[in-house]
Amino acid sequence: MSIVDLLRMPTNLSKSKKRWQSSFCTIYYSRAFITIAQKSKITKITPTPSFTVLEIEPRSYYSRIDQEPLIKLVKDKNVDRLLQLGGVEGVTSALKSHSENGIKGNGEDVAHRQEAFGSNTYNQPPTKSFFHFVVEALKDFTILILLACAVLSLGFGIKQHGLKEGWYDGGSITLAVFIVIAFSAISNFRQNRQFEKLSKVSNNIQVDVVRNGRRQQISIFELVVGDVVCLKIGDQVPADGLFLNGHSLQVDESSMTGESDHVEINHSKNPFLVSGTKVADGYAKMLVTSVGMNTTWGEMMSTISRDSDETTPLQARLNKLTSSIGKVGLLVAFLVLVVLLVRYFTGNTEDENGNPEFNGSKTKVDDVLNAVIGIIADAVTIVVVAIPEGLPLAVTLTLAYSMKRMMADQAMVRKLSACETMGSATTICTDKTGTLTLNQMKVTKVWLGHSSIEEGDYRSIASNVLQSIQQGVALNTTGSVYKAAAGSEFEFTGSPTEKAILSWAVTKLKMDMETMKQSFTILHVEAFNSEKKRSGVMMRADSDNTIHVHWKGAAEMILAMCSHYCDLSGTIRALDAEEKMKFEQIIEGMAASSLRCIAFAHKQIPEEDEDGEVPRKMIVNGLVLLGMVGIKDPCRNGVKKAVEDCQYAGVNIKMITGDNVYTARAIATECGILRPGQNMDGAVVEGVEFRNYTPEERMQKVDKICVMARSSPFDKLLMVQCLKQKGHVVAVTGDGTNDAPALKEADIGLSMGIQGTEVAKESSDIVILDDNFASVATVLRWGRCVYANIQKFIQFQLTVNVAALAINFVAAISAGEVPLTAVQLLWVNLIMDTLGALALATEQPTKELMEKRPVGRTEPLITNVMWRNLIAQALYQIAVLLTLQFKGESIFSVTKQENLTKSEAGRLV
Numbered sequence: 076m077s078i079v080d081l082l083r084m085p086t087n088l089s090k091s092k093k094r095w096q097s098s099f100c101t102i103y104y105s106r107a108f109i110t111i112a113q114k115s116k117i118t119k120i121t122p123t124p125s126f127t128v129l130e131i132e133p134r135s136y137y138s139r140i141d142q143e144p145l146i147k148l149v150k151d152k153n154v155d156r157l158l159q160l161g162g163v164e165g166v167t168s169a170l171k172s173h174s175e176n177g178i179k180g181n182g183e184d185v186a187h188r189q190e191a192f193g194s195n196t197y198n199q200p201p202t203k204s205f206f207h208f209v210v211e212a213l214k215d216f217t218i219l220i221l222l223a224c225a226v227l228s229l230g231f232g233i234k235q236h237g238l239k240e241g242w243y244d245g246g247s248i249t250l251a252v253f254i255v256i257a258f259s260a261i262s263n264f265r266q267n268r269q270f271e272k273l274s275k276v277s278n279n280i281q282v283d284v285v286r287n288g289r290r291q292q293i294s295i296f297e298l299v300v301g302d303v304v305c306l307k308i309g310d311q312v313p314a315d316g317l318f319l320n321g322h323s324l325q326v327d328e329s330s331m332t333g334e335s336d337h338v339e340i341n342h343s344k345n346p347f348l349v350s351g352t353k354v355a356d357g358y359a360k361m362l363v364t365s366v367g368m369n370t371t372w373g374e375m376m377s378t379i380s381r382d383s384d385e386t387t388p389l390q391a392r393l394n395k396l397t398s399s400i401g402k403v404g405l406l407v408a409f410l411v412l413v414v415l416l417v418r419y420f421t422g423n424t425e426d427e428n429g430n431p432e433f434n435g436s437k438t439k440v441d442d443v444l445n446a447v448i449g450i451i452a453d454a455v456t457i458v459v460v461a462i463p464e465g466l467p468l469a470v471t472l473t474l475a476y477s478m479k480r481m482m483a484d485q486a487m488v489r490k491l492s493a494c495e496t497m498g499s500a501t502t503i504c505t506d507k508t509g510t511l512t513l514n515q516m517k518v519t520k521v522w523l524g525h526s527s528i529e530e531g532d533y534r535s536i537a538s539n540v541l542q543s544i545q546q547g548v549a550l551n552t553t554g555s556v557y558k559a560a561a562g563s564e565f566e567f568t569g570s571p572t573e574k575a576i577l578s579w580a581v582t583k584l585k586m587d588m589e590t591m592k593q594s595f596t597i598l599h600v601e602a603f604n605s606e607k608k609r610s611g612v613m614m615r616a617d618s619d620n621t622i623h624v625h626w627k628g629a630a631e632m633i634l635a636m637c638s639h640y641c642d643l644s645g646t647i648r649a650l651d652a653e654e655k656m657k658f659e660q661i662i663e664g665m666a667a668s669s670l671r672c673i674a675f676a677h678k679q680i681p682e683e684d685e686d687g688e689v690p691r692k693m694i695v696n697g698l699v700l701l702g703m704v705g706i707k708d709p710c711r712n713g714v715k716k717a718v719e720d721c722q723y724a725g726v727n728i729k730m731i732t733g734d735n736v737y738t739a740r741a742i743a744t745e746c747g748i749l750r751p752g753q754n755m756d757g758a759v760v761e762g763v764e765f766r767n768y769t770p771e772e773r774m775q776k777v778d779k780i781c782v783m784a785r786s787s788p789f790d791k792l793l794m795v796q797c798l799k800q801k802g803h804v805v806a807v808t809g810d811g812t813n814d815a816p817a818l819k820e821a822d823i824g825l826s827m828g829i830q831g832t833e834v835a836k837e838s839s840d841i842v843i844l845d846d847n848f849a850s851v852a853t854v855l856r857w858g859r860c861v862y863a864n865i866q867k868f869i870q871f872q873l874t875v876n877v878a879a880l881a882i883n884f885v886a887a888i889s890a891g892e893v894p895l896t897a898v899q900l901l902w903v904n905l906i907m908d909t910l911g912a913l914a915l916a917t918e919q920p921t922k923e924l925m926e927k928r929p930v931g932r933t934e935p936l937i938t939n940v941m942w943r944n945l946i947a948q949a950l951y952q953i954a955v956l957l958t959l960q961f962k963g964e965s966i967f968s969v970t971k972q973e974n975l976t977k978s979e980a981g982r983l984v
């Protein structure tokens with residue numbers, strides 16, 4: 076672009092831009108005149124640095140492109156600057172790209188671009204060091220108490236027994252504390268590492284790009300400046316760029332700006348696409364202008380580190396439990412302290428010879444001090460006994476272990492709490508397409524008029540019908556067809572439904588996509604979304620300037636828009652009520668054999684409407700039904716078994732789908748969600764029906780519903796909210812953008828890793844990597860396992876703690892001494908805690924787990940049965956230990972000297 080172009084005033088500018096333009100000219104001309112005056116001889120007008128021109132020197136490839144204005148362009152959303160750079164087209168050609176064919180994309184080209192503009196990766200935030208986790212562990216309340224105990228114990232020990240002998244107790248407590256810290260720091264550190272690994276996997280998004288005319292999928296990290304990216308609903312914008320072409324594109328910029336309103340992106344007013352935002356509607360091609368660290372998203376990602384320190388609800392509950400037990404311990408210790416002190420100073424204690432230890436002023440000060448210190452040490456022991464150090468540790472270990480195992484079972488945990496919540500799930504709401512079915516679609520049935528077209532019958536179709544259908548398929552689509560060379564296979568890209576239709580049209584109807592596309596100009600598009608379940612296009616034929624409207628979408632909805640139909644011979648007939656019934660039966664028949672039905676409709680409209688203008692709005696009625704196709708999407712292997720497993724485990728399974736009622740019912744029956752003998756009353760509803768219930772009706776009927784068909788994203792959300800309100804713990808599985816609201820609202824959201832959209836994945840807590848519903852059952856099993864293991868551990872720990880606390884308390888008060896010293900207890904506690912935690916954390920899920928009812932929302936963590944077991948066990952232990960404590964000598968006829976073994980005997984119990 077030359078300066079002359081820049082100085083020429085474009086006619087379509089707004090007022091402010093015109094003003095900008097004229098000031099630019101003023102500055103430019105005055106500078107030019109000054110130069111002329113200075114040189115007093117006109118040479119050649121060269122661009123001054125007061126504006127930027129993209130100029131490419133062929134020799135050095137891209138090294139001369141000024142990157143700065145490109146980067147700023149999208150960051151500032153500066154339309155003026157874009158105009159300066161020659162508009163979107165100017166930038167596209169400056170970047171040696173092409174809006175239809177993309178960049179060349181060979182290795183050399185990509186390398187050049189990476190060298191000139193950088194690659195689409197961002198600097199990883201520094202990983203947290205091991206030391207960080209040690210400090211974190213040191214902040215723990217329990218650890219602090221224990222450390223205080225250690226210091227006290229060390230001080231008193233040395234005071235009482237001298238440096239050589241006296242450090243044992245304090246030293247051992249310190250060592251024990253050290254082990255606890257090391258253990259939790261190591262496990263947290265490793266967990267953090269694991270999360271980092273996971274985020275590497277989940278950040279590696281596949282994007283659709285066009286390179287050298289071929290649409291293909293590449294990793295987001297391989298994206299370069301100049302690439303043409305195809306965006307569709309649910310995608311994340313992978314880099315900063317400009318809108319090339321597309322329709323009704325709306326993006327959700329909330330991840331960048333925090334505002335949840337959708338922003339419309341179009342060619343003239345706002346062609347800027349910001350990295351990290353999500354496509355909420357429509358589709359488009361975009362030109363990448365800056366990547367990686369040059370985008371705001373890149374900057375943001377390099378500063379935010381993923382927080383793996385999340386405390387799960389269960390952990391929070393246990394932390395609370397631990398600290399309240401700690402407080403009880405402190406109270407008891409204080410009581411003991413008071414009692415022992417009182418006993419000592421009132422002369423109620425005796426030494427070995429049977430004389431009172433404390434004898435008023437006759438006792439030496441040193442003896443008194445030692446005795447008091449001894450008493451304080453006993454109190455400290457009780458505190459140590461009371462605190463269940465292992466509880467939080469056990470939870471961390473269990474969660475970390477199960478997370479790792481779940482990853483091996485194809486479930487990637489994004490949020491740690493999901494592991495434990497899944498254990499209490501009572502209802503799973505699943506979508507159909509892509510979760511229960513393979514999402515590998517194929518047209519298996521075709522109806523034109525009232526006749527079903529079999530394999531060989533395609534030649535019998537009248538040519539005008541065939542033409543119309545081909546037009547509808549080729550232009551009313553977001554997919555694409557590519558053929559590398561004459562002999563090679565066709566490649567189809569786009570959503571599975573689109574691919575199925577394109578593949579059918581190309582192979583069966585012998586459609587030539589390229590010629591079709593070239594002979595029409597698109598005037599208006601209505602993009603497909605899950606709410607409307609149809610897509611439409613208005614276009615003008617270049618040959619005769621006729622205007623056509625094409626619709627395709629959910630069969631019964633398209634049928635409702637039609638007033639005529641086209642039969643096999645190409646005759647257009649009226650569609651009266653009776654005929655409509657016949658078509659409805661055809662749809663029902665196809666759907667009942669679990670086919671997804673898509674209908675095509677068409678209308679040629681006048682070139683000008685009454686006002687003499689080109690029609691702008693899509694017509695939605697009075698259409699001609701061209702035909703219908705039935706698309707087969709087979710059920711996944713093993714889905715039935717998985718559904719049965721979940722149902723056996725007492726978990727309710729509901730299917731919420733956007734598909735037709737009959738298709739939904741057929742698939743639900745195939746998967747075992749609906750059972751042959753089942754009471755069908757209220758089991759299957761449609762989205763609209765559910766939406767229009769009163770809240771009370773909804774609450775009353777929701778439990779019975781097994782299948783909800785033709786649901787919009789909002790219906791899915793409504794269902795989840797309703798179930799949650801009823802006290803269910805709801806898991807939702809889904810893959811599409813239409814599932815995202817429900818996934819977010821659910822207690823546990825599970826998204827599909829392969830076919831799932833970015834939006835769905837981001838809204839979920841667990842990503843199922845193999846897209847298989849069977850993995851949902853596995854996650855359920857692991858969730859229950861986590862919950863059960865933690866319960867076991869709580870019971871085990873609390874029994875020991877209650878027993879030890881009681882025995883020390885009783886012994887301290889009655890005999891004036893504690894049978895188990897702090898060190899002994901701590902070691903026992905720790906070894907039991909850590910080893911016990913390890914053992915219980917790594918316990919595998921058993922079959923019995925899936926035989927229980929789900930725990931649900933209201934059930935307490937420590938159940939009544941657990942309390943019963945706990946109290947009974949503790950009482951038994953206390954009884955045995957107290958007998959040994961007080962009657963042990965006579966039972967085993969040992970003397971005081973052999974007393975040492977007593978505590979060991981106690982421990983063995």
Ligand SMILES: Nc1ncnc2c1ncn2[C@@H]1O[C@H](COP(=O)(O)OP(=O)(O)OP(=O)(O)O)[C@@H](O)[C@H]1O
Pocket residue numbers: 506507508509570572573603604605606608609610627628629630671672673731732733734735786811813
């Ligand atoms: N590309 C398309 N063009 C036109 N209509 C379509 C297209 N894709 C799907 N449909 C129609 O929209 C309906 C449902 O789409 P929707 O996106 O709501 O559900 P889904 O995600 O495919 O299914 P599920 O909710 O079970 O996962 C389909 O039954 C089909 O009739």
Ligand SMILES: [Ca+2]
Pocket residue numbers: 506507508509510809810811
């Ligand atoms: Ca889906």
